[in-house]
Amino acid sequence: MIKPENQVSLPTQLPAGPRFTIPLRFRDRRRVTMLITLLILGYVTLITLPTMIPDHFKLVEAITGFTENIKIMFLQPHLSNTSWLSLLGGLGQSILLAFLTTLIGSVLAFFLALASTRRFAPTALVLGIQSFMAVIRAIPTVLWVLIYSVVFGLGANAAVIGITFHSVAYLTKVYADSMDELSPEAIETLQAMGLKRPAIICQALIPYLKPSYLSWTFIRFEINFADAVAIGAAAGAGGIGYQLFMSSSFYFDFHEVGVMVYLILAFAVVLEIISYRLRSSNTAQH
């Protein structure tokens, strides 16, 4: 029995109007931490950025100089020190470097992928190869070329080995992934007919995966071309990248740089068109 003085009487009417703001999301410590971190980083950036600008920096002159150089490069491209022949030769050299590394890489990667797909290989081997390849991929191609140039000296050899090295790691991953996606039924069916493993690989795996292999390998070819140009400059591997490096840093000839940039751009467009055609012809089959 509750005594009358202890009894609680409810107010007959609740106060009108919203008493709580309804949150859209629960408060999340991670979100708060992220916001604070971003704020701190923004503040640090804002106060350090002005100190990075050197005293002799003049904004107006810098902008006019920049536009002037861009104008020379893209509006007045012409050759002076190099001939068209050597330039096209250089482009060809870069293309061949990309082609060779992609070719060697894709062959090696195919066998490594077979050894690292869950469809065929034991888990220990899969994890071993995949994590090793992840380590190789984590280090950029240019760095691999420089590492190999310690052994082979700066030049084409180091470039071929270095780019191939990274291509193998990249293609192994994507090939093995597409093998993992293949439905086990196709393989099981051929097993049920008593086929041996090499036959199953050639009769089921390759027909199903050919389209995705082609497009992945082509993407790698595009990457390798870009790398070949960059490495031509960085590791003296020759090709159009080296010529680009010479005419920009050595001769300061921006007219010539413009020609080379246009040439590389044209080739990149051609590659893009080919890969588009390749992809659309593959999807048309499905």
Add this chain to the structure above:
Amino acid sequence: MLTVKHLAKSYNGTKKSLTDVSFSVSPGEVTVIIGPSGAGKTTILRSINQLIRDDDGEILFDDVDMRQLNRRQLRDARSHIGMIFQNYNLIEPLTALENVLHGCLGTKSNLAGMFSLYRNSEKTEALQLLQKVGLGDFAYQQCRNLSGGQKQRVGIARALMQHPKIILCDEPIASLDPKSTTVVMDLLRDLATNDGISVLINLHQVDIARTYADHVIGINNGQVVFDDRTAALTDTAVTDIYRKTTSSERSLVYEG
């Protein structure tokens, strides 16, 4: 021809999928296994060619126990057992002819398997088989462009290319329309009657079992509950096969 004795299979140690299944298949007969979903029909079929390794029992195929074979012997035995699947399981990017030719790769060398080296006689046979299943004009079509019924007929031609003594069919008509169903079932019936091949079929459709089977095996809850000529498959027998297991019976089965 094929005798299964005391086949038992459990998937995770405790839950039994099959408990003591015994039956036999005679040459030149169509044997149909019917039973509710999850009764273990597919498990039985896949145990026969050891796609599923069973736990216990004997599977005598031509007086040889499939369970005792080593890898090489098993491959050899499998190359003479045709198999037909619900989803056809063709290699879709390849042509019908190439798929049929896969049937003879089980007995050929690695090199032949890798580089598709077939004799002219084998190619002729494959073309004849495609004609037999009524797909002579589709030999050079990619399989992904064929209809379901056509794919299943390519599957049958592929099985025949193996010169099989027995063909195992796992729900061969479950994804087909009525017209294709008739074509496929007529074909299988014809193989048993005229070519003397044993045909073992998993089915859901009782009426089709009645029309085409010589011999019916009813499976319920991992056990054989009916094993007789088709004429003995009365309506009460069908009801019995598709009867739901009561919970007490099920627990008995699981524990036993």
